[in-house]
Amino acid sequence: MLCQNCNKNEATIHVQQIVNGQEKTFHLCAACAAKKAETEPELQSFNLAEMLFDLADKVAATVGQDTSSTGKTMVCPLCGWDMERFRKTGYLGCPDCYKTFSALLSGVLKNMHRGCTHEGKTPCSSTDSRPSREIASLRHDLTELRKELALRIKNEEYEEAARLRDEIQSLTLKLEENEKK
């Protein structure tokens, strides 16, 4: 369908509103929607994330949870991302935000997905290739050491960097041996 305003671009924004029994419909391309938003209030701040949150709020309200008091002041302790930014952008700040905002997320996720629990693969999926705890911790240590190595090199602390390099080498060998088993 073409944009009803310019008749050139494909309409990607479709808004239908019924106010006092009067129907108003828009089929617009993004550029025309932005222009029209100046005069048509129903096109202003068209934001999927906000719409979903409004919906989640309504769902929560009907089951008696008050999200507005718990949610709006919530801040992720790890990255400092807050509810307001989540609401505005639709993005979370870090993996830990999923814990911080879990109460609000459940409502949002219900609208987005076909369930609220992961059913698919896991990192290194098949059980026989799942890394043992030791391998996982070795990998974790290696990642940390590599981070520190990069930092030391950046700060030109070459003696410490050399020590770290050797440690990384020996851990890598250990990891390879473990992986072979």
Place this chain on the structure above:
Amino acid sequence: MTQEEQINQLFRQRVCWITDSGPEDDIAISSRIRFARNVAGEPFPIRADDETLCRVRNEVLECIRGVSAAESFRVCEFEVDTLSQLDRRFLLERHLISREFMNPRHGAALVTNREQGTFVMINEEDHLRIQVLAPGFQLKSLWDRIDRFDDLLSGHIPFAFDAQYGYLTACPTNLGTGMRASVMLHLPGLVLSGQIQAVLQGVGKLGLAARGFYGEGSQTLGNLYQISNQSSLGESEAQIIDRICAVISQIIAHEKKARMLLLANRRDFLLDHVGRAYGLLKHSYLITGEESLNALSALRLGVDMKMFKSVDIHTVNELFLLVQSAHLQKYSCRELEQEERDAVRASLLRKYFQD
């Protein structure tokens, strides 16, 4: 080799999903699967500072180098934020980067294999966007490929993962599997017979999304539609792929039927549509990108329906890429203004259809 030279090499390199044959490739142009992954313990790109993004990029690049060396496939790396606008546009036209990467952050990178069938965007919306692309309709074989590649990477990078939510992504719309599987379909039969809106509405009701040529938020061009899953949590990857495959098979069957009905009932209309497009491609001196994509779509329909013996379907596929603005400029080895582009495009097409 500089990045620009690498881009020019990619320009000359064969693109597997354009030149190779695949199942149902008269209607399904290409299949694609992408996984969204993030590094555990790091803020998502939207929240990360430049330093963190560069550190994540370096870690991921190092890991991909290791994995690709072990698998002995050769990769090209690009720091997307230092590329020219033209080179970024070129990568977008190749579907190697998203529109979001046209305005990249510091630390944005792309790694791709030579045939451009396996590639990773680093620091787009998520730390990693792992993608695989193949000609025709073959999501299941693509799944095997990306699953294996993802396992190899996850052996070296600790991915952010939660037992309940699955793979943790910057936007909750990608949560769970982090997977989006899509097929690019060429549907001129359904468009010409006026059934496309009904089909797209049906697709929406089945929980799938239909997008335009360049993915999210883009308009449809050349009767090309990308059909993909909307949701990623609550179903396994196999279930999602089965669901998409069932719908795609049906759309392909509808398109075939629409083409046959057009040929049987509106033969002159169909021949006229294809013939005019061929005339336009063969005799124009100025032709816009949109006009040429629409004409190429009609020509492809003609080739699929055996109206042309001399034109090969892979040539039409290649032209779909070549007529786009960055490709044209790479082809002419210089930057071109709008009207100049239309002239160069027309001359390129005339040359292709001379005989």
